[in-house]
Amino acid sequence: WKEASRTRALIIVSMLAAFYLAYGLQIFQRFELVTYDYRCMMRGSRPAQPQIVVIEISDDSVAKIGRWPWERNWHASLIKILKKLGAKAVVFDVIFSEQSDPVNDASLAGAIQAAKNVYLAEVVEEIPSLNKSRLLTSLPEFRDNAAGAGHINLAPDEDGVMRRMPLTMNVDGKVIPQLSLAVALDLFGSKAEDIVFKKEEVIIPAREKFLTVPLDAKGNFILNWTGRWDQTFKHYSYIDVISSYAVAQKGQKPLIALEEFKDKICFVGTSASGLFDIRPTPLQPAYPAVGVNLTVLNNLLEEKFIRPFSFFENAMILLFLAFGIYFITSAESYFKNALRTLLLALSYWAVCIALFVYFGWWINLIY
Numbered sequence: 344w345k346e347a348s349r350t351r352a353l354i355i356v357s358m359l360a361a362f363y364l365a366y367g368l369q370i371f372q373r374f375e376l377v378t379y380d381y382r383c384m385m386r387g388s389r390p391a392q393p394q395i396v397v398i399e400i401s402d403d404s405v406a407k408i409g410r411w412p413w414e415r416n417w418h419a420s421l422i423k424i425l426k427k428l429g430a431k432a433v434v435f436d437v438i439f440s441e442q443s444d445p446v447n448d449a450s451l452a453g454a455i456q457a458a459k460n461v462y463l464a465e466v467v468e469e470i471p472s473l474n475k476s477r478l479l480t481s482l483p484e485f486r487d488n489a490a491g492a493g494h495i496n497l498a499p500d501e502d503g504v505m506r507r508m509p510l511t512m513n514v515d516g517k518v519i520p521q522l523s524l525a526v527a528l529d530l531f532g533s534k535a536e537d538i539v540f541k542k543e544e545v546i547i548p549a550r551e552k553f554l555t556v557p558l559d560a561k562g563n564f565i566l567n568w569t570g571r572w573d574q575t576f577k578h579y580s581y582i583d584v585i586s587s588y589a590v591a592q593k594g595q596k597p598l599i600a601l602e603e604f605k606d607k608i609c610f611v612g613t614s615a616s617g618l619f620d621i622r623p624t625p626l627q628p629a630y631p632a633v634g635v636n637l638t639v640l641n642n643l644l645e646e647k648f649i650r651p652f653s654f655f656e657n658a659m660i661l662l663f664l665a666f667g668i669y670f671i672t673s674a675e676s677y678f679k680n681a682l683r684t685l686l687l688a689l690s691y692w693a694v695c696i697a698l699f700v701y702f703g704w705w706i707n708l709i710y
Contacts, residue, residue, distance in 0.1 A: 351672060355665040362661050362710050375709040376500055380625035382699045388570025388626075392644050394431070395637055396577040396607050399614040404582040411615070415439065415447040419454035421581065421611070424588045426458045429605035432526055434462040436495060436612035436633040439481040448484065456488035464495045464522050467512045478514045491529060493522035497622065497632065498563055505622045505635065507563040510545060510556065511538065521564075523640035526608065530644075543653060547643075554643070557650040565649035566635065567642045567703060571627045572614075576637050577603070581611070610637055651705040661710065664691060 365371055398421070405411055418435070425433050442448060455461045463486060466479040478494075480486050498508045512519045518535045520528060528534060531549035539546040543562075547554040558564055569575040579599060587597035612633025620632040642648055652660070667687055672680040691708075698704040 351669045355669055358665050359658070359662060362658065365710060371709045373502055375707060376502060376504065376506070378708045379506065379705060380504070382696055382705075383568060383625035385696060386700045388574050391569045391575045391637070392641050393577070394607055395610070395641055395644075396579060396604070397610045397612065397633065397637055398579045398581050398584055399631075400581050400612065402615045403580055405615045407582045411613070412443075415443055415451040417585075418611075419447070419450040420585060422451075422454040422458050422461055424585060425604055425609055426460070428588075428601050430460070430609050431606050432460045432462060432490070432529075432608045433458065434522065434526055434608065434610045434636065436464050436522070436610060436636055438464050438466065438479065439485050440479060442482060448482070452484040452488055455485055459490055461489050462522065462526055463489045463492045465492050465519065467494050467496050467514055467519060476512075476514050478519065491525040493520045493525035495522050495632070495636065497620075497635065499622065503623060505566065505624050505630070507559060507565050508635065508639070509562065510558070510564040510639075511535065521636075521639055523636045523643065527640060527643040554646060556643070557648050559651045560653065564639070565651060565705065566624075566638050567647055567649045568624055568626055568638060569641055572630050572634055576634075576641075608640065612636070647703060649703045649705055652707065657707040657710065660706065 400411070408417060418437075422433055439451070463481045465481075467476050468479055469476050480492060481489075486492060494509075494512050496509060496512060497505060500506050508521065510521050510524055518538070520535045520538075525535075528537075528547070531547065531554070533548045537548050543558050543560060545556050545558065547556060556564065583598050584604075587599040587601060591597040591601055610633060612631065614631045614633065621629045622632055622635075624630045664687070668684055671683040671687060674680055674683075695704075695706045695708055698706060
């Protein structure tokens with residue numbers, strides 16, 4: 344009996360040592376990411392926040408308007424229309440970094456200034472040779488008149504799948520919020536400077552409360568996907584919005600019920616073939632990058648996040664399981680010991696999946 348106890352104790356020590364080395368070296372990380380994807384699939388889709396909609400620069404819009412990029416008076420018209428329809432915000436997942444026709448540029452700048460609810464995208468570019476970063480933003484006449492701006496940098500995992508992204512980035516000592524976070528901060532009545540950074544979480548003042556947002560060990564935000572692109576959020580075609588408004592002005596019935604845009608946060612982004620950055624997600628192999636912005640804002644507004652367990656928390660769970668194996672494998676029958684161990688493993692998987700589905704806790708399965 345003593346020899347068996349020593350053997351089981353040695354197994355516990357070996358398990359913990361192997362976990363420490365494997366976890367630190369990320370040896371089985373890809374397998375863990377696959378289990379995360381399956382947990383997302385098992386959870387399925389859920390309703391998105393109704394106030395978030397997307398206006399797509401889609402194939403039908405390109406076919407009718409012409410080759411991308413379009414003249415900027417189109418965007419000026421869209422902003423004016425959405426302002427008249429009572430949209431709460433217009434968020435462009437587009438960077439207007441280069442000058443075009445001066446008349447069209449002036450039209451867009453004027454529309455942004457008059458609307459006072461337009462947000463523009465930015466990109467933080469790393470410069471390895473100088474060991475620093477720079478901010479690629481829209482032209483000053485657009486950026487200075489916008490209600491806000493934020494970065495749209497993506498941070499795919501090692502297998503290329505979109506699961507996380509930086510919620511904030513730092514450029515020359517200035518905190519650059521993610522585009523959707525910039526919108527949320529205005530809705531919360533806060534500023535980027537008000538965000539409190541802690542280990543593996545950020546605290547955001549939100550009106551009369553504080554919103555605690557969990558992060559992973561590298562400070563990235565875990566995207567809590569609502570579902571597939573065509574099954575979540577309300578989608579509108581760019582050209583349909585403009586043509587519907589024009590038809591309504593003539594007293595005719597529009598293709599889109601224009602009152603649907605009142606008090607909505609309207610994201611404008613590309614989804615036409617060949618125009619957008621296709622990214623795989625746990626739920627879909629091809630997903631427009633603009634959907635990341637919708638997802639981030641949806642997570643912040645509904646206050647439902649994915650909380651990954653830390654190294655220490657996962658280690659404590661494994662220690663508990665190791666001692667569990669120690670005590671349940673005391674029978675003389677090898678079959679009984681194997682069966683009990685299998686039941687413990689299956690029970691652990693079931694609990695981890697349930698905690699993810701109902702509470703958003705990402706507990707390690709593979710290790």
